[in-house]
Amino acid sequence: MLSNLGRNLEESINKKVNSAEMKKAVEIAKKMLRRGTSVDIVAEDTELSIEEVENIKGTLVN
Numbered sequence: 001m002l003s004n005l006g007r008n009l010e011e012s013i014n015k016k017v018n019s020a021e022m023k024k025a026v027e028i029a030k031k032m033l034r035r036g037t038s039v040d041i042v043a044e045d046t047e048l049s050i051e052e053v054e055n056i057k058g059t060l061v062n
Contacts, residue, residue, distance in 0.1 A: 029056050 025046040032042045033056065043053045 026056060029053055030060060033057050033060055 025048055029042050029046045029048055029052075032045065033039075033053070039050055039053045039057060042048070043050045046053070048056075
């Protein structure tokens with residue numbers, strides 16, 4: 001039982017860390033896109049997929 005609890009806690013922490021990393025990557029991508037950086041470069045630098053960057057770009061208001 002304790003090992004399951006430890007595993008669940010570890011999974012929860014990993015999700016929060018991954019969520020924070022994703023949030024930061026999205027904010028960086030938005031900033032880069034607003035500056036006119038190409039989708040390919042944004043994807044490479046943020047480690048987001050091209051599809052994710054294109055979706056982010058579609059949400060930006062010029």
